[in-house]
Amino acid sequence: MPRVVVNVMPKPEILDPQGKAVTGALQRLGFQGLSVRQGKRFEVEVDGDVTPEVLAQIERAAETLFANTVIESYDVVTN
Amino acid sequence: MPRVVVNVMPKPEILDPQGKAVTGALQRLGFQGLSVRQGKRFEVEVDGDVTPEVLAQIERAAETLFANTVIESYDVVTN
Structure with a gap:
């Protein structure tokens, strides 16, 4: 089934407490x-073909549901 | 700074309650x-070059910290 990926990341200017915690844990575990x-990574399976209309729909879903666009940016990836 | 991405996804045979909730919300919002x-998506910034040693280290970090390999699989992506 065709698949579209939506990556959601905290915006660069936004603090990322999860990432900070993971970075701290890496250092404590000896990773330098x-x-x-x-x-977040969303793998969206599409019934049927990935038409421009479907892509526009996924873009809208990313904007309204997958990402909180106040603090996160998203990226729709097809391949 | 060079960047390596680690994607962590629930294994196919594992229930994915977050994904299920998002899928349900999409349907309620009219996305068909x-x-x-x-x-999850981890963007790892590396001090210095991405050598095979650094990649092996990230692979180990993915195995021990980023993913719960009982229920999740991971994928290390360089580009």
């Missing part, structure tokens, strides 16, 4: 020189 | 024919 930001 | 699985 890694810094992490954490976001 | 979309089914969603929800996972």
